[in-house]
Amino acid sequence: MCICVSCFFNACQKKPDIDPAVAGLIFQAETAFRNGYYNAALTITDSALVISPREADVYFLRGRVFTNLARLNEAEAAYRTVLSLNPNYQGAWFNMGTNSIRQDDLPAAIAHYKSELLLYPSARTMVQLGRAYADLGKIDSAAFAYEDAIKTDSKNAAAYMRLGHLYKDSGDITKAIEYATSGLDLDPGNLDYKYIMGSLLLLNGKPQVSLPFFHAVTSKRPWHYWAHHNLGQALYRTGKEAKGQHYMDMAKELQKGIQEVENWRNLANLNPDQLMLWVNLGNSLKNMGRIQEAKDAFLVALSISPMNFALQNNIANLCLMDGDTTQAIIRYKAILSLDSTLVDIWLNLGVVHANSGRKNDARQAWMEGLEYDPDNTTLKDYLKTLN
């Protein structure tokens, strides 16, 4: 199952004494954070702390930023500060628990989740607790936690899915399917759940029934090695050997990509301060078509090397591939504001405008590019197409 790094967004709690200036800064920092401007987010929170050094919300946000940057020690320090300022701060223990899981410190994760539960019992936390128990091999405790989650919130899909996973591991496939069905019914669009359901059906000797689930995953996630592999297996067992072999071959190719991604990811997590690791991770994700994840990796790289225009450009391009034209334009313009001589960026900016129907903006961008490189044939050709 995918990792569910669920960080609570805790907007400024309605405290009567929060400084409006601080509230504004927190909002700005949050926006920067959500758009991947991590350094900016940290800088803004620094400013907030100057005004209000004991504002727990600020530290909480910093914890989230550090977590995204894989600077987990600093994240933990920030969360601990939150708790020292406000021992009942909702989400601080939870986030620390999630970070502990990332660091393979399961006993710590369990302790943190329990602390969160004491203050704010919730299904989500119970599910995470169960997950930590399961990873530690404490199956009974895990099952108990998941069941608790379901009792607390009968619509918590993750709890059903994870309980199903436990049953699968203990060999009770029927029960596993039962729970997986409940989970999927609650969240029918969830591709991870579809993959799990498909796998359970395949395991249960129902390859034909599993097929639509795998197809759903492979069509939306062409890089999903496991889905391709299992789809191949299912097709084989339903007599479609050629097609099955095709997917198995695809899976074999994808496996190499997965191994590369995992390699760089592990290393980047071990060495979050090393630029090239995040760049390599981003490139390997991009090569697999995992655009959003690639962008996330490049954003971390950018926080290490903020003046790196190549990175900025990469991110902008990925925004575009992801359909986020607005962000792409913002980023191109940000680069150009620092160095207006980058002809390639003017080129890209123009193309984005042109694709969106903004011919004048496109013309302007390309003409700016020509100012710096009058002989650029690509720019000239593009301008011609506008005319």
Place this chain on the structure above:
Amino acid sequence: MSPCPAGKITVFFVVILFIACDSKQPASTKKMQINFTDVTATAGLANFRHVTGAVGDKWFPESMGSGGGFIDYNGDGWSDILLVGGGTWPGKSVAVAPALFLYHNNQDGTFKNVTAAAGLADLHTYGFGITVADYDNDDDQDFFFTTIWQNHLFRNDGGTFTNVSLGSGLDKDLLWSTTAIFFDADQDGWVDLYVGSYVDWSPENDIWCTLDGSTKNYCTPELYDGVPSRFYSNNGDGTFTDKTEQAGFLPSPGKMLGAVELDFNNDGWPDLAVASDTQRDLLYVNNGDGTFKEIGAVSGMAYDENGRARAGMGIDASVVDNSGKETIFVGNFSKEMISVFRHQSGNFFEDRAALSKIGRPSLMTLTFGLFLFDAELDGDLDLFTANGHVQIGIEHTQDGIYYRQPSHLFLNDGDGHFFDIVPSIGGPLAQPIVGRGAAYSDYDKNGTLDILVTENSGPVHLFRNDNNENNFLRVNVKSTTGNRNGLSTKLVGITKNKRMERRVKTGSSFMSHSETTVTFGLGSEEALDSLYVYWPNGSMERFHNIHGGKEINITEGRGKLAVQ
């Protein structure tokens, strides 16, 4: 970096001097009261000297040393000592060294040289190792003797020995043989023989090797071609047939120096692990019919973590922790760790050299003889190694490595972690020697296991184990349906806190033979709650509540114990 002020520099120097010391023992090491006493002289063994025949030619075999061990040649229940004297080169030396030395246990802590009386004084050759078993099932201990030329089979005729090599089928191969092991490969009740061959060396093809460019030194085995080892099937009539190829022992790289019997997959059939010098170590899995398949490389036990073959001399194997899985230990060269491979599942082994804490301390020593035994009688098998280099004067070319080296005694904490206590206890085990063969036995019958170590071109050492605070139970087995010695019998002893698994076997260590009596260390327990005996034929007998402090005999099928 800005220069430090003078005062700080002084402090820095002090710090350096303070911390430049060896690794400390971990805090978890128990307070030890381990005591060994060198009783060589008082035991009457001081006159023994191994000879290499060296006259300055630096011929390769002179660096090998020889083995030795324990044998109850007269059947009185007391371990006697059999040593290999080495040899001289015909035409190079006038003095002709005796090949074998037999010492009779006087049962009072002393020994008497009875070589001539036992009929062993007439043999003159260049000898290496011994292995002992009752090959003809007539209730006495015979032995097989390896040499650089023809090997010899000695039949025990009630306390005297007859050389029955000629016509035995074991006399045909004139190869440099090293270690040998008796074991009943096909479980037909007659022990078979696996004989290790080393390299194709002769005075005519001796290679000129040097460390400093001008003087000849002893070569290392990479320069010579290996000779595959031989497997001889016992015909049950006093003769053997070479079945090396049929039994699946070919091809093999040769250069074998150690072999141990084990049953890592618990199928009741004896497997074989082999230590090969500078070649991959081998693991022969018994196919269940006395033929074998070699799976060392695939299993992961053949090489180090970088796929490098190591030296590979002494070897032993047993269950040493709570996993219930067998672990193989192999002695290697200096700058190489002692190999520690524990069986995982299927045919896979995991490398635990570093994890077991044996690895790092063993890097500076060169290990030959190696065996597992319960030094403290606490129920855990500990590891003893006899160390010593092959190059005289190595310390001049390799800083930190010495020709004469102390032994290691790694005590087992019960969970497969070992700590060398020799640096802390000192005593005779800490004495630097040119160690080669090593074997153990309770020669003085006080329940503790004593150590015998041979040196290359030097004396033998008998170290008496004086750690008799803990209780013990010693068990001799005799099979009536299988080979008389009960080789391959598995014994499992259970106390309140421990499950101890032992195996009756020959081989192990380096060209040496330890007693086949099984010792269970009971610690502070009065008795063994249960004893399970798994006979070679697959049957099992169970005994309960056996009080310690004694040695017992179990004969297959009788259903009862006899106190010796």
Place this chain on the structure above:
Amino acid sequence: MRCLIPLLLFLYCCTSNEKQVVDVLSSSNPRTNRFLLKGSDALKQHNFIQALALADSADKYTVQKADIHFFKGRIYSELGRFTEAEQAYKNALKATPSYRGVWNNLGNNAYRQQNFSQAVDYYIQEITQNQAPIPLRALGRAFVELGKTDSARTFFQKAIDLDMNYAAAHFNLAQLEEDEGNFKQALQHAGRAYGIEPDNFEYRYVYSTLLVQMDRGSEAIFNLRKIVEKWPWHHGAHYNLGRALIRVGQKTDGENHLEQAERVRAAQAKIDHLENTVRALPDDPYSYAALAFALRKVGRYNDAMHSYKVALYLEPENFDIWNNVANLYLIQGDTITALATYNYIVDRNPTLTDIWLNMGVVYALSNQKTKARNAWKQVLAYQSDNAAALNYLKKLNGN
């Protein structure tokens, strides 16, 4: 409308190469500097004779003799001529007692001669004058060899404290922890070293083998495949890749790599033996030539070139070795230098028909037919019945 052309500019990040020796300090005299820089380049190309000549030239133009002695020390160290190296370094110290790096390099040479206690003394001298990460780490390595692991760990850590991006120190610490069975810590440090220098295949290898040892072989497969691609002679990589693949169920592929490991192991054993031989016989050019040949066979061209060049330093007029050097340049695709080397040989001994023959072949392959013809004609000038030359000329004329 045209699609956007993504301009993904790949980042190039310089990796710092581990400096075993400290670089030449710049002298105040530009002419000296020029000679020393050229000398440094020559040294990098393993052109030892040329490097020494340039050092002598530099000597003429400077009063700061320490630089020259230091540089000569480096050259002799590369040649494995430790006595001369030691003398040169000590001369550097006589000229400038606080010359940075001398004690460190003396330590390195003692280390290479397995005289680790002496190495420790030298490194301590260096650290006293100059507490830098390099000698601290070097001191740690020497302690490792002496079995003093606590001290080793301390000094590796000190090096890292001074420079947390000192990959080599992390690497050594990883190896130390591995030997102690502390695999988790070992992996952390190995991962750090690899993370700092992701192009360093040695770090990559150790990181991968740790994963295999920790039963996480599946995570190592990607890296091990890259290593065997780059270093097909690396038996450890083949071996670990084989094991990892077998563990994840790719038995056939795994066994293939185990077999490949066996094949390259034999070659590696030979190289190990030859390396011992050159250590014992440092004045024997043929030992170096034999080592070079063995290295070339497995594809370690840079190492092979180094050995050949040492052999040539010992016997500069050995044209057989020169011929091998030329051939090695050719194998590496450097036709120009190969031809220059052939020409150098025949200038000194024009009767060597094999060289003319080789030259002709290279010219012919480069489509320089006239030069090829001339070269083969030279063969016939000294050996009129040389069948190969006659054949080649026939083919050339026939085309």
